[in-house]
Amino acid sequence: MIELLSESHGCLVGFQFIGEITSEDYYEVFMPPLRRAIEEYGVIRLFVDISDLQSEGIGAMDDDVREDSRVLYIERQAIVGDEEWERKLNYVDHFFLFPNSDLRFFRKNCEQDAWDWIREGMPQTRRMHASLQ
Template sequence: MIEILPESAGCVIGFQISGDVTDEDYMEVFIPAIDLAAERYGTVRVLVDIVDFKGEDFGAMTDDLIQDTKVSLVEREAIIGGEEWEKRLLSVQPAFFLFSSTDVRFFKPEHRQEAWRWVSEGMRDLVRAPEPR
């Protein structure tokens, strides 16, 4: 499952990855949130918090992500998880939440606040309230 975290604001989007991740999670939550932020702000920063992750059914997700031009606008990404996640993600790049031209840093779960600070650093001017629908 992929959920948008309530701390998300403007061009800084946090996602919690837990349980089983499906193609639908990716296509209905992850990519639309990044696309919307890219359209509104021109640049995006992402925080991924990996909690109780069980497995994934990526299907065509990786190919779709590689072909999507908006993901190139993700300039910074913080990934929260244990050391095993850093090794696992680096060994399968490009995975669906690792972007090749992005400054990526890994944080242990006990450094969650530090991860939010880093991913949001210097973004004050780009973070503005969402436009009313």
């Protein structure tokens, strides 16, 4: 399951990945808010918490998102997870890792640091409105 986080606002889109991820989660929950935020703001920032992710078979969706030129508009990514995920991400690409963006990995107990970093230098904006959710 993928959840859009309530902290999402303006050009910042945040998600939590929980358990097994299906293609429906990807196409119906993950991609639509990204596309809408990119259409509205041009360049966006992405927060992804994978600390409860159980699935590793999600790489097939990777090709779809990378072929979409809009992913080039993701300026900064904060990924939150445990030590095991940090090691795995050094060897495999997953569909929430986008090329040409500033990426930092944060441990689960450092979530607030991840939010602070992802928001750094962002203009103050309103909460993400209903059309992005």
